[in-house]
């Protein structure tokens with residue numbers, strides 16, 4: 293632990309279109325798994341924090357949900373949670389996937405960000421799968437629209453360019469004592485993290501078959517006297533016709549999902565885990581205030 297007088301501490305928002313690689317970058321910056329990555333867009337429903345350290349600087353990373361045009365109530369809540377973090381941030385990392393740029397989502401973001409360009413880094417991600425010339429052309433084009441503080445070329449996946457970005461980001465943080473103890477890497481409650489782990493398994497094992505509206509709700513989370521953790525969760529789907537997909541033949545799917553999630557959670561928590569999953573059909577879940585609050589979003593009417 294460094295002495296308090298020399299400490300720096302601030303907030304960095306990580307924003308970008310869905311699938312730009314935000315969660316992957318947060319994991320790299322923090323140096324261990326805190327946010328969940330998935331090949332499916334818009335998976336980050338809960339606002340998870342990662343805390344990265346660089347020498348005497350603590351960076352609180354706000355890993356926002358994908359920002360996109362809100363239509364349904366759920367989508368509006370996600371967008372509002374994302375912007376809330378961005379406004380208060382000492383620095384903003386605008387992450388762009390140069391291959392799938394998703395310009396209809398990127399352009400409105402640039403528009404909203406351009407009044408405080410001095411704290412924004414444009415981060416062109418996925419350089420491992422991009423060609424150099426179009427990448428440079430894109431950097432130039434976007435750099436003409438917004439006077440970014442700096443432009444970075446990285447691969448959040450391989451880690452290429454990430455140390456340089458982290459160092460510059462640390463330089464943006466204001467002086468002040470750390471907000472979190474040194475060993476704390478994530479502020480997300482373990483209970484919420486556990487639902488993220490299950491949701492990632494749902495995505496991985498059901499792929500395209502998984503309904504977009506599926507959510508994982510925490511039911512209970514407790515530590516047994518022997519130190520093992522008992523976790524109960526509900527997988528909420530909007531239609532009963534989706535139930536056989538999630539359950540699989542004689543429950544084989546849900547069993548495999550539960551087993552994989554249990555193993556991963558045990559590794560993260562460093563404890564034995566008992567995981568119980570229930571599938572619940574709730575046609576109105578995307579309109580329910582209670583569920584919003586449980587998954588870490590504010591209710592916006």
Ligand SMILES: Nc1nc2c(ncn2[C@@H]2O[C@H](COP(=O)(O)OP(=O)(O)OP(=O)(O)O)[C@@H](O)[C@H]2O)c(=O)[nH]1
Pocket residue numbers: 308309310311312313314315316317328329330331332333334335336356357358359417418419420421446447448449450
């Ligand atoms: N090749 C390559 N793939 C990457 C890179 N960064 C992220 N990906 C992949 O891109 C996909 C999306 O990454 P995420 O980190 O989940 O993206 P996200 O922006 O958090 O996505 P949302 O949660 O939907 O907003 C995953 O399959 C990642 O493995 C990279 O630098 N190179």
